Amino acid sequence: MSNKILVVDDDQSILEAISLILEEEEYIVQTTTKGEEVYTKLHTFKPDLILLDVLMSGKDGREICKKIKSDEKTKSIPIIMISAHPSAEKSIKECGAEDFLAKPFETKDLLQKISQFIS
Amino acid sequence: MNKFGRFINPIERLGMKKYSIIFPLLVNLAVVALSEFFAYNVVKNPDVVGVYIIFINVALIMYFSFRDGIRGGFIASAVSLLYYFYIIYTRHYGGSQLTSVIQTTLMLGALYFFLASIIGWLKQTIDTLIDSEADERRRLQAIVQQLPVGVLVADKNGKILQANKQVETLLGRKMRESLISGKDTVSNTLENKSVNLTQWPINHTLSTGKPVVGKNYTIERDDKKKVYLQISATPIHNKEGKVIAAASIINDITAQREMEDRKDDFVNMASHELKTPITSMKLYIDSLINRIKQTKDEKALKTLTSIKYQTERLQELVSDLLDVSRLQTGKLSFNKEKFQIDELIEETIEGLQGSTTQHAIKFSKKSPVTVFADKFRVYQVLTNLITNAIKYSPDASEINVAVKKDGQKAIVSVKDSGIGIDKDQQRKIFDRLYQVTDSKEKTFPGLGMGLYISKEIIKRHKGTIWTESIKGKGSTFFFSLPSLKK
Numbered sequence: 001m002s003n004k005i006l007v008v009d010d011d012q013s014i015l016e017a018i019s020l021i022l023e024e025e026e027y028i029v030q031t032t033t034k035g036e037e038v039y040t041k042l043h044t045f046k047p048d049l050i051l052l053d054v055l056m057s058g059k060d061g062r063e064i065c066k067k068i069k070s071d072e073k074t075k076s077i078p079i080i081m082i083s084a085h086p087s088a089e090k091s092i093k094e095c096g097a098e099d100f101l102a103k104p105f106e107t108k109d110l111l112q113k114i115s116q117f118i119s
Numbered sequence: 120m121n122k123f124g125r126f127i128n129p130i131e132r133l134g135m136k137k138y139s140i141i142f143p144l145l146v147n148l149a150v151v152a153l154s155e156f157f158a159y160n161v162v163k164n165p166d167v168v169g170v171y172i173i174f175i176n177v178a179l180i181m182y183f184s185f186r187d188g189i190r191g192g193f194i195a196s197a198v199s200l201l202y203y204f205y206i207i208y209t210r211h212y213g214g215s216q217l218t219s220v221i222q223t224t225l226m227l228g229a230l231y232f233f234l235a236s237i238i239g240w241l242k243q244t245i246d247t248l249i250d251s252e253a254d255e256r257r258r259l260q261a262i263v264q265q266l267p268v269g270v271l272v273a274d275k276n277g278k279i280l281q282a283n284k285q286v287e288t289l290l291g292r293k294m295r296e297s298l299i300s301g302k303d304t305v306s307n308t309l310e311n312k313s314v315n316l317t318q319w320p321i322n323h324t325l326s327t328g329k330p331v332v333g334k335n336y337t338i339e340r341d342d343k344k345k346v347y348l349q350i351s352a353t354p355i356h357n358k359e360g361k362v363i364a365a366a367s368i369i370n371d372i373t374a375q376r377e378m379e380d381r382k383d384d385f386v387n388m389a390s391h392e393l394k395t396p397i398t399s400m401k402l403y404i405d406s407l408i409n410r411i412k413q414t415k416d417e418k419a420l421k422t423l424t425s426i427k428y429q430t431e432r433l434q435e436l437v438s439d440l441l442d443v444s445r446l447q448t449g450k451l452s453f454n455k456e457k458f459q460i461d462e463l464i465e466e467t468i469e470g471l472q473g474s475t476t477q478h479a480i481k482f483s484k485k486s487p488v489t490v491f492a493d494k495f496r497v498y499q500v501l502t503n504l505i506t507n508a509i510k511y512s513p514d515a516s517e518i519n520v521a522v523k524k525d526g527q528k529a530i531v532s533v534k535d536s537g538i539g540i541d542k543d544q545q546r547k548i549f550d551r552l553y554q555v556t557d558s559k560e561k562t563f564p565g566l567g568m569g570l571y572i573s574k575e576i577i578k579r580h581k582g583t584i585w586t587e588s589i590k591g592k593g594s595t596f597f598f599s600l601p602s603l604k605k
Contacts, residue, residue, distance in 0.1 A: 011395045017402035024406060055391065084394040085387065090454065103391075104398040104434050107405035 003118045004028045006047035008038055008061070009082070018051065021107055027114075035059030039067075042074055048118050054083035054092065062095040069096035078117040129186040133242075134249030143183040143191040147198035150175060154202075169206050176202075180231055184238035188246075192235025200228045269369030272355075273321055280364060289348065289371055291341035320352035321367040328354050328362045335372070347376040379448050386444045393437045400430050439568045446575045453493040453579060457603060460490045460497065460529055461522055467501045468520065475509050482520045488529045490600045496576045497600070500584075503569040504533040504596045512537025512593065528582070529602040536593035545586055549574040573598070 005027050007018050015031040022029045030045050054061045061081060068074045081092045084103040092100045099113055125131045154172050158165040176199035184192025204224045263270050269286035273279050320331035330353045337347055352367040404427045411420045445451040461484055468480045508518045512535040519534040549570050577584040577598045588594035
């Protein structure tokens with residue numbers, strides 16, 4: 001069975017590009033630009049990993065991360081946060097995310113980080 | 120002292136350059152008239168009055184020369200002498216001995232005028248001194264009041280001696296009121312403000328005698344407005360070199376700070392906005408490259424690889440521009456850690472060797488060297504120096520990297536045998552946006568940001584960066600970082 005990845009970013013082009021790459025690697029991908037939709041997707045889609053943008057317009061990705069990590073049912077899902085600010089790494093570790101990827105990243109780095117958590 | 124007191128007390132009039140003629144004249148004439156009245160109508164023996172009147176006149180001459188200067192003293196003297204002449208002539212000698220009368224009067228006169236001159240001159244000199252000092256003070260006051268910064272002077276007990284309008288504007292209305300009452304001290308003035316008073320520059324300078332240069336404070340004024348202040352203080356010494364007071368300069372840097380904050384916000388936003396499309400472009404290109412590889416269309420693959428390379432160049436430019444921007448606002452943050460720099464050099468070379476087929480990048484590894492620095496930023500410096508070595512040695516085949524320990528420092532060197540740098544350009548190359556031009560007028564691509572960023576990164580690690588180069592023979596770039604014992 002293929003692994004399911006949920007990608008959350010406020011930029012549609014990023015979502016499309018990441019989906020393209022991940023689907024080529026035969027992951028099942030769902031995307032959303034809305035922070036609120038993340039929680040519903042957790043139950044309907046049941047992702048094995050979440051790629052989460054740090055500064056999403058509207059809702060700070062770190063808040064979403066904290067909420068997922070504070071819920072017993074969802075806290076085991078690995079979260080890789082993505083940000084255009086290299087300095088954001090510190091605050092990301094604090095909110096419980098497993099890993100961090102600075103934009104713009106290399107395709108191989110993205111795939112390598114994902115494979116660390118799911119095979 | 121009331122108005123009358125100020126009018127007649129000569130001490131009160133020191134420094135007042137108002138020398139009256141009418142007042143001494145009237146008083147002296149009045150005394151003469153009184154004396155005549157006394158002689159004829161009270162004691163009824165005019166002969167006995169003469170002796171006493173001399174004492175009164177001397178007192179008047181002294182008084183008026185001290186009150187109205189030489190002019191006042193001379194008027195008192197003249198009136199006295201005319202009166203003496205009249206007394207002696209009419210009552211003692213009579214008309215037959217006119218010469219003796221004149222002689223006596225002249226002798227007394229010389230004495231009186233001498234007395235009046237000395238005292239009057241003294242008085243006028245004091246007046247001039249006080250006046251010029253007051254002028255000096257007024258001049259200084261005018262300058263201080265017009266300065267765009269706040270100026271505060273306090274004595275060693277903390278009592279405020281002087282403060283201009285800007286101090287009041289900057290610190291709020293309460294300060295102004297307490298200043299008018301004149302009782303306030305520096306410490307009291309700043310009560311209820313989010314400033315640690317012992318750290319307040321003027322207090323620090325008063326207690327230690329050392330100047331404070333440009334410390335930044337954020338305070339909330341009475342009107343709840345948050346202001347950013349930059350405060351300096353300098354001690355004022357007396358002749359013996361003892362600290363008697365301190366002067367403090369308060370500069371409002373709120374506008375500047377707000378501007379920096381806005382610039383920072385902009386850089387952060389631009390950073391996000393520029394990096395996002397580059398990220399998706401790179402992902403699309405990689406995806407496309409994967410597909411093309413399967414079709415074995417070599418031409419398309421070559422084109423796509425070029426697009427990928429150009430995208431990476433664009434990415435580097437964006438990232439350099441943002442770094443320069445952050446360096447200027449001091450917002451580039453460093454995450455320092457302990458690591459072995461020799462390992463980082465090996466990793467960096469491994470990554471860069473692929474970008475050149477012509478140069479062999481050699482690293483002579485000796486013993487491990489541990490440093491405490493931001494790994495990513497040091498990697499950035501290494502990449503920049505090695506990339507430059509490749510770029511500026513188009514005809515060479517080798518680049519040598521080395522690291523050695525020198526006391527408490529780790530020194531890394533990157534040596535090429537390329538075009539080299541003129542002596543007069545060697546220092547300028549670390550300036551922002553400076554680029555070396557070759558005498559053959561060959562131009563090299565780039566914006567000239569790399570060495571500037573490298574210099575700033577090394578500087579913020581308390582290290583140094585420099586070059587040794589001979590034009591036409593090649594350059595060696597060095598940088599040092601504080602090293603750690605293992």
